[in-house]
Amino acid sequence: MELLRTENVTKSYDSRVIIRDINIHLLQGELVSLLGLSGSGKTTLFQVISGLVTPDSGNVFLNDKNITGEPGNISYMLQKDLLLEHKKVIDNVSLPLVLRGISRKDARKQAQPYFEQFGLEGTEEKYPSQLSGGMRQRAALLRTYLCSCPVALLDEPFSALDMITKGQMHTWYLDVINKIRLSTLLITHDIEEAILLSDRIYVMTGVPGEIHNEIHIEKRRNERTDFNLTPEFLDYKEQILDILKQ
Template sequence: MKPTGKVLLDLIGISKSYLRGKVSVPVLDNISLHVREGEFVTLIGPSGSGKSTLFRLIGGVERPDSGHVIIDGTEVTGKRGLISYMPQQAALFPWLSVADNISSTLVTAGTAKKEAKEQALKWLHRIHLGGVANEYPHVLSGGMQQRVSFLRALLMRRDVMCLDEPFAALDALTRADMQRWLLELWETDRRSVLFVTHSIEEALMLSDRIYVLSSAPATILREIVVPFDRPRRADVWTEPAFVELKREVLNLLEKGDTTLV
C-alpha cells in the first residue's frame, strides 16, 4: 500500500547537464519524484548518477536546465534556505564546542541565545552526548560527529530534510548503530526525509519508498514501496521479503548501470 498524505517535496521533469570543455554532458534526465509529509524516501543508484546534483538543485544552489522544484505547493526552483541538509561528512564548526554547534543552529532558526544554550544541552543529553557538550568536534568519534551533524539538520526547522550518504564513511558496526539511532530519533519527529545511499540494505532498513536510478544521465528505473511495518525490527533484514527486495534492487542497479556494459 502506497503512503498517503500531503506532498511536501515535488520534483517535476528535472534535467541537468554540465559543460566539460565544449561538450554538454547530461547528468539528470527528466526526473520526477515526490516526498509526502512524514515520509522517508531514499534515492539509490550507481556512483556518478547525479544523486548529489539533485540535492544541489533541491537546495537552490544550482538551477536545473528544465523542470520544477516545488515545496509545500510553492515553486521554489533556484531558491535557497528552504531545506535542512546533512552532507556526507559531518558539517560542524571546528572552532565551536559541540554545544555551541547546536545552539548556533537554534539561534539561526530564531531561538533566543539563552534558550538556545539550554535547548542544546537538553538535546545532547537526549542523544546521549551530554558528556561531550563542552568538547570540540575533532575529539569526537566519526559516529558522534555524525550524530551532532544530524541533530543540527534536525533542529534547522524545515519541512524537508535531505541526507546525502551521511553514514558512508563509517565502519560497518558504527553504521548499523547509526541507522538504528536515526530511525529511533526520526520516529519521534517524523520529518519528511529524502535520503541518498549506495547501500541497498540501508535503503530497505530506513525507507518507506525507494527510487532506483540508472547511471548518468539518470532516469528513474523504478519506484519501490517498502512493505515492512514501523517501527522497524532490528532483524528485519532476515525476512525472506527483505532478501527478495534486495535481490530485485540489485538486479535493477545492474541493468541500469551502463558503465557495466
C-alpha cells in the same frame, strides 16, 4: 499529504546532461531513499532540491509553492559532516538557531534538551575532534534537525562509518525518526541501508541519471530493526541488485 515534489528536473554541466527528467515526491513523515551508483547524479539532484543549484529545466515544489533555485527552505546535511572544528559541539549544533537571529545563549538553551535523545549527553562542551565518527554524525543530524525545516536532505550520512557503528546508527536512527517524524530524503549507495531505513526507494541509474524504479518497502515501523533477517528483505535486495546490474 505531499510535502515535496520535483517536476521534470534536468541539469547539465558543460553541456553534459547529468540528471534528466527527475520526478520524485516526498509525503509528510516519510523516509525516502535515492539509491544509485556513484556518479549517477544524486548529489546534483539534492543541490537542485535545496535551491543551491538552479536546474536547466523543471521545478521543485514545497507544499505546492515553487521553490526552484531558492535556498533556505530545506535543511541539507552534506556528504561530509562539516562540523566546525573550532566551535564546541553545543555551538555547532545550535548554529541554525543563531543563523535565524536567536542569541547564542538562547540557542544553546534550546538545543541542550535534545542532547540526550541524540545520544550526545556530556559532549556539549567538547570539540568535534574529541567525538567518535558515530557521535559526529549524530551531532550533524541534530544540527540538521534544529533547522526546523519541513524536509531534511541527508547525503550519505552513514557512509564513512565502519560496519558495526553503521549498524548501531541505523538502529538508533530508526528509533529517533519514529519520535521526531522528520520527513527525510536520504541519499545512499548502500542497498541494505536503503531497504532497512526507507518507506520508499527511488533507484537512479544511467548516464544521464534517471529514476529507473520506485520501490515501496512494506514493513511496520516497529519491526524495522530485525527486518534485515527476513526473507522479504532478501527479495527486495535481489530486486534492486537486478536493476543496478542492468
